[in-house]
Amino acid sequence: MTDDPRVPRRASLELLRAEAGDELSVLIEERLRDGQDPWEFMEDLPSVDELVVLTLRAENIASDGGVRPTAARNYRVLRQIAMEYPPLTRAVWRLLGSEPHRAWDASVREAS
Template sequence: MTLSDPLLPRRASVEVLRAEAQDELSSLVNERLRGGEDPWDFMEDLPTVDELVVFTLRAEHIEADGGLRPTHARNQRLLRQIAVQYPELDPAVRGMLGSEHTHRRWDSVVRVLGNP
């Protein structure tokens, strides 16, 4: 994959992407609080703003690629490409690449066994 990959155009500045992600996280937290959930039970499981930005960019790429779920190797390459295009997100990407057995359901490497 190169920087000129037509399936992964640079969409917006990191500041704009972070603002959108912060709004999304705020809405999610508010919804869960209104639903009566205890923040001590769910705050640790939520992605950080930068992690949410990376997942949003990843989702946009998957959609542009026909909606096919990427293989593990393709996912790793895609995350690295996001880090190249958005150097400010590199720490979040490195953390996501290093999380082989995460407990967070939203993470791309989580393997859910059986029906949820």
């Protein structure tokens, strides 16, 4: 974490993981209510840690005016997340080079 007073203080990793777990539960329930077979969609969904990384990445993008990051900036942002939250390093490496990051999200799939 940084001591820079201009950078908002983030929640603990435990809280971020709890929120991501709740979000993942909602995603699963939406798909089940839509009649989808869990055997077909479960491995397409991100892990809790991947959702945390994507949330932190989205916060960074929003703080930069919502401008879509270049590949180089995306790498730097994800690397910074891994340095700030070492337990998320594996999730960061899984996400590197896997655009679009939210392929499991219906709104992203429909936009492509």
